[in-house]
Amino acid sequence: MTTIYIDTNIVMNESFLRSSWSQSFLKACTLLQISVVIPEVVIDETKGNYPSHLRERAKSFQKAERELSKLIALQQQPLNVADLVEEYGGFLDELIEDHNVIIASYPKEITAKKLVEMSYQAKKPFKDGGEGHKDYIVWETIKSHIMRKLTSTPNIFVTNNVKDFCQPSEEGKFNLHPYLSEQIEEEILRPKIQVSLKNVLDETIMPLLEGMTLDDIPELNQQDIEHITNSALLEDLPQRTAFGFENVPFSNEVSISSVGEALIDHVSLAKADEQLVIRVSGTLEVEVGGFMEKFEIYHNEGETQFHVVDYDWNDHVAAVATSVEMEFELSVFYSVEEKKIIGHEIILPQETKDPWVYK
Numbered sequence: 001m002t003t004i005y006i007d008t009n010i011v012m013n014e015s016f017l018r019s020s021w022s023q024s025f026l027k028a029c030t031l032l033q034i035s036v037v038i039p040e041v042v043i044d045e046t047k048g049n050y051p052s053h054l055r056e057r058a059k060s061f062q063k064a065e066r067e068l069s070k071l072i073a074l075q076q077q078p079l080n081v082a083d084l085v086e087e088y089g090g091f092l093d094e095l096i097e098d099h100n101v102i103i104a105s106y107p108k109e110i111t112a113k114k115l116v117e118m119s120y121q122a123k124k125p126f127k128d129g130g131e132g133h134k135d136y137i138v139w140e141t142i143k144s145h146i147m148r149k150l151t152s153t154p155n156i157f158v159t160n161n162v163k164d165f166c167q168p169s170e171e172g173k174f175n176l177h178p179y180l181s182e183q184i185e186e187e188i189l190r191p192k193i194q195v196s197l198k199n200v201l202d203e204t205i206m207p208l209l210e211g212m213t214l215d216d217i218p219e220l221n222q223q224d225i226e227h228i229t230n231s232a233l234l235e236d237l238p239q240r241t242a243f244g245f246e247n248v249p250f251s252n253e254v255s256i257s258s259v260g261e262a263l264i265d266h267v268s269l270a271k272a273d274e275q276l277v278i279r280v281s282g283t284l285e286v287e288v289g290g291f292m293e294k295f296e297i298y299h300n301e302g303e304t305q306f307h308v309v310d311y312d313w314n315d316h317v318a319a320v321a322t323s324v325e326m327e328f329e330l331s332v333f334y335s336v337e338e339k340k341i342i343g344h345e346i347i348l349p350q351e352t353k354d355p356w357v358y359k
Helices: 008-013 020-031 040-069 081-098 112-121 133-147 197-208 222-236 294-299
Strands: 003-006 035-039 102-104 155-158 166-168 174-176 192-194 254-259 263-272 275-293 307-310 317-335 340-347
Touching: 008 040, 020 035, 020 197, 020 222, 035 040, 035 133, 040 081, 040 102, 040 133, 102 133, 112 133, 155 197, 174 192, 192 197, 197 263, 222 263, 222 275, 222 317, 222 340
Parallel strands: 003 035, 003 155, 035 102, 155 192
Antiparallel strands: 166 174, 254 275, 263 275, 275 317, 307 317, 317 340
């Protein structure tokens, strides 16, 4: 799944994450299991910049209010900037929690001494005069998070500070500056640049919403999708007879006895009339049981792990079981009118339907 890193200027440009674009973006990312990562320094910058921006706009508002009061009687209460700043802090913290935004901590290896030394080198993202210590911390935070592989690729860095982080491409877009790019050895891990949340929505998120708009997205979050997925798998798979699993040391006809936690790899949505289809795919570990000739148990020589459930199932075979990792594809049908799930369907791509296929 995609991981999206957000810079301070993007937060501020989106009305400090109060714009409709940012709300739609976070809502879609939450449902589609797209990881949103904000460096801790960006959070601190956001909370630090908010009061001055609020005071500047409050001053303009109060000036307009005075002029308007000469024409009409106003009932407006005076703005309390301190209360509004405190309210915004609560709003931001709640937004982060509700949408499972990941806060990437300051890298411990960045000391005050290192900041000074790097500023005199004046290499990107520092400016020629050495300014840009917060940009440097943003980059080092993102790089550290990527290198530790805490989330999945592809990585996207959303910033419109193209002068300090980027280099123009031949297509008129922007790429990560070569000096920064070469600091991440694996090319697949290097973040692609987007300059606005709208661009991310258009190019990354909307292709996952087949025939839908952002307004069609139901009020489901990441935990809801995980709960729905695991509940459906737990409801349908135990005691299901399946065929064709690899690395099973007994007959291909097996019975699923238990189901582990699902690891979700991909989520997409499609609209069909008044129903939404939420497609979820991933992997999970299941225990499968079957039968094995008793003499084969002694000749297995540990090639495949399994355990005997009932050695005396009959005179010739024993009941055995083993754990296998399997892929799954789940389609969840959601009624727009009733605002609830009305059904689901599970496919196991590795399963062979023909019961006469043997290993």
